[in-house]
Amino acid sequence: MMASDLPHAPRLEAGSQWLLPSLALLLLLLFLLSLGLGEAPLSLPSAFGALLAGERNLETLVLLELRLPRTLLGVMVGASLGLAGAAMQGFLRNPLAEPGVIGVSSCAAFGAVVAFYSGLSLTFPLALPLGGIAGACLSVLFLHLLAGRQASTLSLILAGVAINAFAAALTALALNLAPNPYAALEIVFWIMGSLADRTMAHVELVAPIMLLGAFLLVSSARGLDALTLGEDTAASLGIDLGLLRLKLVLGTALTVGSAVAVSGAIGFVGLVVPHILRPLVAQQPARLLPASALGGAALLLAADLLVRLMPIGPELKLGVVTALIGAPIFLLLLRRLRRELPD
Amino acid sequence: MQIIARGLQVHIGTARLLDGIDLEVRPGELLGLIGPNGAGKSTLLRHLAGLQVPNRGEVTYDGQRPKRKERPALARRLAYLPQGVDIAWPLRVERLVALGRIPHQGFLRRQQTRDAAAVERALQRTGIAELRDRPLVTLSGGERMLVLLARALAVEAEALLADEPIAALDPNHQLRVMELLQEEARARKTVVAVLHDLALAVRFCDRLALLHQGRLLAVGKPRDVLDDETLAAAYGVRALRGEREGEPFLLAWERITGCRGMERPLSSSCSHS
Amino acid sequence: MHWRLLLLAILVALLPLEAGASEERSQRIVSLNLCADELLLRLADREDVASITFLGADERFSSVAALAEGLHVNHGKAEEVLPLHPDLVLAEPYSARSTTQLLRRAGISVLDLPVPTSFQEVYQQIEKLAKTLGQEERGRRLVTSMQQRLAALGPPPAAGQPLAAVYQPNGFLVGPGTLVHEVLTAAGLRNLAAVAFQDHYGALPVERLLWHQPDLLILNRAEERGASLAHEILRHPALKEFFSEVHTAVVHPSLWTCGGPGLVEAVELLRAAATHLRQAEARE
Numbered sequence: 001m002m003a004s005d006l007p008h009a010p011r012l013e014a015g016s017q018w019l020l021p022s023l024a025l026l027l028l029l030l031f032l033l034s035l036g037l038g039e040a041p042l043s044l045p046s047a048f049g050a051l052l053a054g055e056r057n058l059e060t061l062v063l064l065e066l067r068l069p070r071t072l073l074g075v076m077v078g079a080s081l082g083l084a085g086a087a088m089q090g091f092l093r094n095p096l097a098e099p100g101v102i103g104v105s106s107c108a109a110f111g112a113v114v115a116f117y118s119g120l121s122l123t124f125p126l127a128l129p130l131g132g133i134a135g136a137c138l139s140v141l142f143l144h145l146l147a148g149r150q151a152s153t154l155s156l157i158l159a160g161v162a163i164n165a166f167a168a169a170l171t172a173l174a175l176n177l178a179p180n181p182y183a184a185l186e187i188v189f190w191i192m193g194s195l196a197d198r199t200m201a202h203v204e205l206v207a208p209i210m211l212l213g214a215f216l217l218v219s220s221a222r223g224l225d226a227l228t229l230g231e232d233t234a235a236s237l238g239i240d241l242g243l244l245r246l247k248l249v250l251g252t253a254l255t256v257g258s259a260v261a262v263s264g265a266i267g268f269v270g271l272v273v274p275h276i277l278r279p280l281v282a283q284q285p286a287r288l289l290p291a292s293a294l295g296g297a298a299l300l301l302a303a304d305l306l307v308r309l310m311p312i313g314p315e316l317k318l319g320v321v322t323a324l325i326g327a328p329i330f331l332l333l334l335r336r337l338r339r340e341l342p343d
Numbered sequence: 344m345q346i347i348a349r350g351l352q353v354h355i356g357t358a359r360l361l362d363g364i365d366l367e368v369r370p371g372e373l374l375g376l377i378g379p380n381g382a383g384k385s386t387l388l389r390h391l392a393g394l395q396v397p398n399r400g401e402v403t404y405d406g407q408r409p410k411r412k413e414r415p416a417l418a419r420r421l422a423y424l425p426q427g428v429d430i431a432w433p434l435r436v437e438r439l440v441a442l443g444r445i446p447h448q449g450f451l452r453r454q455q456t457r458d459a460a461a462v463e464r465a466l467q468r469t470g471i472a473e474l475r476d477r478p479l480v481t482l483s484g485g486e487r488m489l490v491l492l493a494r495a496l497a498v499e500a501e502a503l504l505a506d507e508p509i510a511a512l513d514p515n516h517q518l519r520v521m522e523l524l525q526e527e528a529r530a531r532k533t534v535v536a537v538l539h540d541l542a543l544a545v546r547f548c549d550r551l552a553l554l555h556q557g558r559l560l561a562v563g564k565p566r567d568v569l570d571d572e573t574l575a576a577a578y579g580v581r582a583l584r585g586e587r588e589g590e591p592f593l594l595a596w597e598r599i600t601g602c603r604g605m606e607r608p609l610s611s612s613c614s615h616s
Numbered sequence: 617m618h619w620r621l622l623l624l625a626i627l628v629a630l631l632p633l634e635a636g637a638s639e640e641r642s643q644r645i646v647s648l649n650l651c652a653d654e655l656l657l658r659l660a661d662r663e664d665v666a667s668i669t670f671l672g673a674d675e676r677f678s679s680v681a682a683l684a685e686g687l688h689v690n691h692g693k694a695e696e697v698l699p700l701h702p703d704l705v706l707a708e709p710y711s712a713r714s715t716t717q718l719l720r721r722a723g724i725s726v727l728d729l730p731v732p733t734s735f736q737e738v739y740q741q742i743e744k745l746a747k748t749l750g751q752e753e754r755g756r757r758l759v760t761s762m763q764q765r766l767a768a769l770g771p772p773p774a775a776g777q778p779l780a781a782v783y784q785p786n787g788f789l790v791g792p793g794t795l796v797h798e799v800l801t802a803a804g805l806r807n808l809a810a811v812a813f814q815d816h817y818g819a820l821p822v823e824r825l826l827w828h829q830p831d832l833l834i835l836n837r838a839e840e841r842g843a844s845l846a847h848e849i850l851r852h853p854a855l856k857e858f859f860s861e862v863h864t865a866v867v868h869p870s871l872w873t874c875g876g877p878g879l880v881e882a883v884e885l886l887r888a889a890a891t892h893l894r895q896a897e898a899r900e
Binding site: 038039040041058061062065066067116117118119121122178179180181182183185186189196197200201315 | 785786787819821822823824826827829840841842843844845846847848849852853854857858
């Protein structure tokens with residue numbers, strides 16, 4: 001027994017050692033690309049050089065006030081969505097769960113719309129992410145009412161459809177009632193999402209909130225692993241299910257709520273990324289969390305790069321790209337789940 | 344670990360799931376919880392495992408009632424194996440069994456040598472070591488149950504509470520599991536198992552607790568608990584009895600007609616043929 | 617028998633009443649278009665105006681909102697117009713088409729006033745409308761005053777014309793073939809949109825706008841009620857940082873959305889801004 005102990009300790013760890021570093025590397029690459037590519041022919045080396053020399057010219061302006069906030073938000077929003085998606089899937093024990101499908105994103109959009117178009121966020125900037133968070137919390141309530149505790153795949157999806165439809169209608173209503181005449185036309189931003197023309201003020205506004213939310217989600221890693229075996233086993237393994245639920249709901253509301261408040265409802269990131277990465281973390285929910293955060297950030301940056309470089313007239317909304325990638329994967333997943341149902 | 348249930352009462356609405364249960368479980372014995380369907384066995388087991396709080400009464404572990412923040416400590420000393428197979432993700436066997444080490448691991452779940460050793464021991468004892476890299480979906484029902492049992496064994500707790508661990512298993516695996524439970528009991532662990540199979544219960548358990556409609560009809564040695572009268576009253580069946588190499592066995596043989604033991608409590612009409 | 621009477625009554629009500637109306641001047645005029653509102657209120661007698669649009673009464677968009685106090689306000693719908701029994705309806709050829717078609721079928725006289733794209737067209741339209749309304753004198757006075765004010769400014773400097781960008785909500789620029797462009801030309805400014813786009817309208821992301829390094833950022837903006845993303849872009853910190861005060865001008869949309877004396881005011885405003893800018897740059 002003694003001789004066979006040692007080889008197995010590293011074996012249980014294997015598989016995860018190279019994943020996070022390579023995701024981080026990919027993210028770094030995309031980060032630099034995102035800073036360097038865009039509408040204006042900015043040269044990164046010369047812009048960096050000017051920055052280091054303490055100069056402020058057009059290049060540094062574009063870099064710091066336009067490219068940097070956009071890139072940073074891409075990372076933050078993508079990480080939030082990926083992380084929240086992985087956490088939701090672990091908690092609901094269902095690979096189809098994610099903020100968009102379940103309806104959290106669209107409710108958050110409604111909350112943010114109310115906060116923004118009423119003018120509240122002009123006088124009190126924090127109202128914007130708080131509105132998103134309130135909307136997200138509302139969706140959890142709806143989900144609980146519609147799908148109940150032991151939600152099957154079918155009830156989850158149906159509940160999500162209902163919540164999404166309701167939230168979209170409320171959002172459209174709010175936009176029509178908004179005092180500013182342009183509001184009614186802006187529904188596309190809120191439903192599909194975009195990172196265009198975001199500012200450092202947006203970044204500073206949501207960063208601490210997202211960080212707190214991410215912390216809550218990551219701290220539930222152990223509990224999610226235990227949930228693999230069901231609620232009873234998890235409880236017997238010492239997991240406080242009530243606390244876990246609270247951390248997950250709050251963490252999701254904080255991350256998704258603030259993400260949607262600044263970038264609109266970008267769907268499918270939280271579905272696609274955990275799905276792709278799950279085999280690479282040996283199916284373990286805990287390890288999936290940090291991987292999905294990095295993966296989500298990378299995916300969103302890549303999608304945003306695509307959107308910026310496409311020669312289509314007005315800039316395509318991010319949600320279009322993520323939906324084009326994500327919806328087919330969603331359907332594939334659904335098909336596979338239905339086949340495996342009598343398991 | 345000594346688990347004592349005192350005056351347990353559990354009801355939902357007007358239905359009484361458990362009606363005044365007093366039970367003591369000692370280390371070094373395999374206690375079988377038996378009774379007809381709907382008697383409250385699973386409910387009792389869950390309360391013994393501390394997963395639920397009764398409406399009345401209490402459960403103590405070595406005389407202590409653990410508070411909410413002491414539950415993680417209890418989790419290191421008590422392993423619970425629920426009914427059925429409910430796995431969310433297609434993990435490989437070894438990683439699944441490793442989940443049993445969670446009570447001993449911190450937030451980061453770093454795998455230490457002692458964890459790997461415990462997992463290895465559990466795999467060897469259940470005889471599924473060569474299946475360690477297989478995903479659960481590729482295994483048979485019996486093999487899956489052994490994996491879940493290995494997971495419970497990996498906790499290396501003082502107590503093991505199992506809910507119908509041998510349901511839907513073939514005879515080979517059934518005997519294997521019962522042998523394992525007995526081994527645990529011999530190793531001074533506290534073992535409680537909910538069982539439907541009377542033959543195996545009588546053969547392997549040191550003590551039996553018979554539940555019927557939320558009440559303990561009898562607790563004691565198998566031959567004392569399952570006499571003809573009680574069998575008829577609780578199950579509505581007559582049994583064949585025998586002995587082989589000093590070990591008693593019991594086979595439910597025929598139903599007693601006109602007697603619906605499950606619905607009616609001890610009724611004199613049932614004890615007659 | 618009753619229903620025949622009812623039908624007759626409805627038909628009579630729908631017909632424009634001939635008796636009692638003067639041959640030259642219409643006495644019940646309805647405008648279905650903002651630009652028509654402005655001209656109508658400037659040229660016609662107030663008691664002849666039966667209704668103007670809600671935009672015309674809104675000071676965020678209209679230069680004659682003050683004149684519109686107490687007037688009936690319509691939203692371009694036929695149901696609002698018909699009960700007023702108008703003699704004349706002023707409309708724009710490309711908006712409220714179904715309404716104007718319906719009105720024409722009901723036998724009401726509709727005059728189409730297309731949005732002018734040059735000063736010359738503005739003068740022509742004013743004179744034409746004035747003639748229709750029987751107010752030639754007023755029309756002539758209006759045109760003359762505009763021409764005189766413009767002449768008083770003198771021609772703009774030919775060399776070193778600053779590059780100007782008229783940035784609208786949602787990042788739209790206004791291109792050649794529009795009144796805004798005419799104003800820029802008259803003010804001695806080069807229109808960035810002519811450089812960046814071929815069409816009349818197009819949106820420019822902030823980055824691209826900055827990269828052209830325009831000298832003057834003109835914000836086509838009024839006091840906003842409530843917030844919108846469309847307006848947020850106009851307040852982007854990158855714009856604030858790049859364009860200092862002397863490089864920014866704000867023009868109220870009511871001045872140059874439609875043809876009228878507001879155009880001249882806009883030219884005066886921008887001419888001053890351009891001069892101010894030249895002086896500031898000379899000092900550097």
